[in-house]
Amino acid sequence: xxxxxxxIADLKHQKVxxxxxxxLTIYGIIFYYVPLFGWAMAFExxxxxxxxxxxxxxxxxxxxxxxxxxxxxxxxxxxLAMGIINLVVTFVMAIVFAILLNEVATKGxxxxxxxxxYLPHFLSWIxxxxxxxxxxxxxxxVNELLVHFHILKAPINFFAHEKYFWPIVAFAxxxxxxxxxxxxxxxxxxxxxxxxxxxxxxxxxxxxxxxKNVTLPGIKPTIMILLxxxxxxxxxAGFEIQYLLGNDLIMKVSQTIDIYVLKWGIxxxxxxxxxxAGIFKSLVSIILVVFFNNMAxxxxxxxxx
Amino acid sequence: xxxxxxxxxISGADLAFRIFNTIFMLVFVIVTLxxxxxxxxxxxxxxxxxxxxxxxxxxxMFTLKNYKTVLEKDNLVTGAYIxxxxxxxxxxxxxxxxxxxxxxxxxxxxxxxxxxxxxxxITMYVNGGMIPIFILYKxxxxxxxxxxxxxxxxxxxxxxxxxxxxxxxxxDSLEESAQLDGAGYTTIFLKIISPxxxxxxxxxxLFVAVFQWNSWFDAMLYNRMATEYTTLQYELMKLxxxxxxxxxxxxxxxxxxGGITPTSIRAAATVVTMLPIVCIYPFLQKYFVTGLTLGGxxx
Numbered sequence: 001x002x003x004x005x006x007x008i009a010d011l012k013h014q015k016v017x018x019x020x021x022x023x024l025t026i027y028g029i030i031f032y033y034v035p036l037f038g039w040a041m042a043f044e045x046x047x048x049x050x051x052x053x054x055x056x057x058x059x060x061x062x063x064x065x066x067x068x069x070x071x072x073x074x075x076x077x078x079x080l081a082m083g084i085i086n087l088v089v090t091f092v093m094a095i096v097f098a099i100l101l102n103e104v105a106t107k108g109x110x111x112x113x114x115x116x117x118y119l120p121h122f123l124s125w126i127x128x129x130x131x132x133x134x135x136x137x138x139x140x141x142v143n144e145l146l147v148h149f150h151i152l153k154a155p156i157n158f159f160a161h162e163k164y165f166w167p168i169v170a171f172a173x174x175x176x177x178x179x180x181x182x183x184x185x186x187x188x189x190x191x192x193x194x195x196x197x198x199x200x201x202x203x204x205x206x207x208x209x210x211x212k213n214v215t216l217p218g219i220k221p222t223i224m225i226l227l228x229x230x231x232x233x234x235x236x237a238g239f240e241i242q243y244l245l246g247n248d249l250i251m252k253v254s255q256t257i258d259i260y261v262l263k264w265g266i267x268x269x270x271x272x273x274x275x276x277a278g279i280f281k282s283l284v285s286i287i288l289v290v291f292f293n294n295m296a297x298x299x300x301x302x303x304x305x
Numbered sequence: 306x307x308x309x310x311x312x313x314x315i316s317g318a319d320l321a322f323r324i325f326n327t328i329f330m331l332v333f334v335i336v337t338l339x340x341x342x343x344x345x346x347x348x349x350x351x352x353x354x355x356x357x358x359x360x361x362x363x364x365x366m367f368t369l370k371n372y373k374t375v376l377e378k379d380n381l382v383t384g385a386y387i388x389x390x391x392x393x394x395x396x397x398x399x400x401x402x403x404x405x406x407x408x409x410x411x412x413x414x415x416x417x418x419x420x421x422x423x424x425x426x427i428t429m430y431v432n433g434g435m436i437p438i439f440i441l442y443k444x445x446x447x448x449x450x451x452x453x454x455x456x457x458x459x460x461x462x463x464x465x466x467x468x469x470x471x472x473x474x475x476x477d478s479l480e481e482s483a484q485l486d487g488a489g490y491t492t493i494f495l496k497i498i499s500p501x502x503x504x505x506x507x508x509x510x511l512f513v514a515v516f517q518w519n520s521w522f523d524a525m526l527y528n529r530m531a532t533e534y535t536t537l538q539y540e541l542m543k544l545x546x547x548x549x550x551x552x553x554x555x556x557x558x559x560x561x562x563g564g565i566t567p568t569s570i571r572a573a574a575t576v577v578t579m580l581p582i583v584c585i586y587p588f589l590q591k592y593f594v595t596g597l598t599l600g601g602x603x604x
Contacts, residue, residue, distance in 0.1 A: 010414075014414075014415060014416070016489060017412060018417075020405055020409060021409050021417060024402065025421065025458065026457070028425065030441075030445075031441075032428040032432065032433075035434070035438045035440075036431070037433075038433050038437020038438075038440060038441070039437065041436070086369075099519065100330070101330070103477065112588075113334060115587050115590065116333075117333070117337060118361075118586060118590070118593075119337060119338075119341070119583065119586070122515055122519075122579075122582045123341075123582075124519035124520075124538050124541075124578070126521055126545065127575050127578060127579055129545065130344075130541070130545045130571060131341070131547070134343070134344070134347075134568075135340055135343075139358045175336070177320060183593070183594055184598060187597075187598050208318075240522070240593075258435070261434070261435050261436065262435065265436040265439070266436070272438070274434075274435065274436040275436045275437060278435055279378075279434065281434070282431060282432065285430070286430055286431065
C-alpha cells in the first residue's frame with residue numbers, strides 16, 4: 001500500500017486514538033515535563049511564599065556555592081566512584097556467570113541454579129541491606145568465618161571503617177543483580193549459531209578457546225548496548241543502598257549526590273540548592289549518554305536512539 | 306553434540322574446567338541462599354536466645370512468637386494492607402495506560418506516532434529531579450495521600466516500549482482485515498491486539514508489581530506524616546534503623562520482653578515481606594525473560 005495523504009476521513013477514523021493520545025500526553029506533560037520548570041528555582045533566591053515566578057533572580061550563586069563546597073565535591077567523587085565500580089563489577093560478574101552457567105552440562109542443575117540466581121533481584125534494598133547488616137555485624141557470619149580461619153584475630157565492625165564501604169556496596173550490587181543481569185546474556189548466547197561451535201571443535205578448540213572465540217564475540221553487541229544504556233545511569237545508581245547502609249562514621253565516603261539533595265533540599269528546606277545539585281546530576285547524565293551514543297555510532301555498534 | 310562429548314574420553318583440561326565450574330556454581334548458590342535461609346531461621350527462633358549467636362540454617366529454640374508479634378503490630382498490618390492495595394491498583398493502572406499508549410504509537414498510520422514516541426523516550430533521560438517533583442506533588446495535593454503511590458509513576462517509557470516492541474511484531478494483516486469488517490480502534494485494541502499481547506502484559510505487570518511491592522522511598526518522602534498510608538517496606542526500614550541504632554546486645558537483651566528482640570521481629574517481618582514474591586517468581590520466569598529481551602531492543 002502506498003502512503004496516501006491525510007484526509008478528514010482518516011481524522012474521523014482515528015478520533016479515538018487522538019483522544020487517548022491527548023489525555024496521555026497531558027499526563028506526561030504534568031508528571032515529566034512540568035518539573036523541568038522547577039529548574040528555575042536553582043537560579044533564584046527561592047521562597048515558597050513568592051513561588052518560582054516571583055522569587056528574586058540570583059544567577060549562578062547557588063552553583064558557585066556548590067562547587068566551592070568541599071562536601072559537594074566529595075559527594076560527586078563518591079557518586080562517580082561507586083557508580084563506576086558498580087558498573088564494572090556487576091557487568092563482569094553477569095557476563096562471567098552467564099558464560100559459566102551456559103557451560104553447566106546437566107540441564108536440571110542449570111535450571112535450579114538460574115532460578116536461585118534471580119531470587120535476590122526480587123528483594124527490596126531494605127531487605128538486602130538488613131541481611132548485609134546481619135552478615136557483617138560483629139557476631140555475623142562473615143566475622144565468624146574470618147576469625148575461624150584465622151584471617152582476623154578479632155571481629156571487626158565493617159560499617160565503622162571508610163575503606164570497606166565501597167567494596168560492600170559493590171558486593172551488595174553483585175549479590176542482588178548478577179543472576180538478573182545474566183538473563184539477557186544467556187538469551188544472547190542461546191541465539192549463537194551452533195555450527196560455529198562445531199566448526200571450532202573441528203579446529204580443535206577446547207572450552208576456553210570456544211568461549212573466547214565464539215561465545216564472547218557472539219554476545220559482544222549485547223554487551224555494547226547494555227553498557228551504553230547503563231553508562232548514562234552511573235550517577236543514578238547512588239541512592240537507596242548508600243542511604244540505607246551509610247552512617248555518621250563513614251559519611252565521608254557514603255554520601256552521594258542524591259543524598260546531598262535530600263539532605264539540603266528536603267530536610268533543610270533549601271530548595272534552590274537541592275535543585276541546583278539535581279540539575280548538575282541530570283546534565284552530566286545526559287552528556288554521558290550522548291557521548292557514548294556517538295562513540296558507539298562511530299564504531300558502528302548498535303545505538304540507543 | 307553434548308552426548309558425544311560425554312562419550313568421548315574427557316580431557317584433563319575439560320575435567321579441570323568442570324570441577325572449577327561446579328565449585329563456582331556451588332559457592333554462588335550458597336552465597337545467594339544462606340543469608341535468606343539464615344533470616345528465616347532467626348525469625349523462627351527465640352529472640353533472646355538468638356542474641357547468643359550460633360544460629361545458621363535451623364532454629365535452636367523454635368517459636369512462632371516473633372510472627373505473632375509482627376501480626377499484632379498495627380503499623381505493620383496497615384503497611385501490609387497498603388502495600389497489597391498499591392500493588393494491585395498500581396499494577397492495573399500502569400498496565401492499562403501503558404498498553405493504550407503502546408497501542409497508539411504502534412499504529413503505523415497514526416499521524417503522531419513518531420512524535421509521541423519521542424516525547425516519552427525523552428522522559429527516560431531527562432527528569433526534573435527530587436525537589437521540583439516534590440513541589441509538584443505537594444501542589445497537586447498528592448502528598449499525604451494514597452494516590453502518590455499509583456498515579457505519578459503510572460506510565461513509564463521503558464514499560465511502554467517493551468509492549469510497543471511486542472505489538473509491532475503482530476502482523477498488520479490482522480488489523481487490516483478487522484478494519485474491513487468495520488471494526489474501530491477500540492475493538493481492534495480490545496479484541497484483537499490485547500489477547501495476543503497476554504505474555505507481554507504479564508511481563509510488564511510483573512515488573513510493576515515488584516516495583517510497587519518493594520517501594521519505600523515514596524512512603525518516607527511524601528507520606529511520612531500520614532501513618533495511615535505507611536507501607537510494609539517503610540515499616541521494615543524503621544525496624545532496621547531501630548536495630549542498628551541499638552547500643553549493644555546487652556541493652557537489647559535487657560529490653561527484650563519474653564524473648565522478643567528487635568532483631569527477631571525484623572527477621573520475621575522480613576520473611577513476611579519477601580514470602581509472596583519468593584513464592585511467585587519461580588513460576589513467572591519465562592515472562593521476565595521475554596520482557597528483558599524486548600526491553601533490550603533499541604530506540
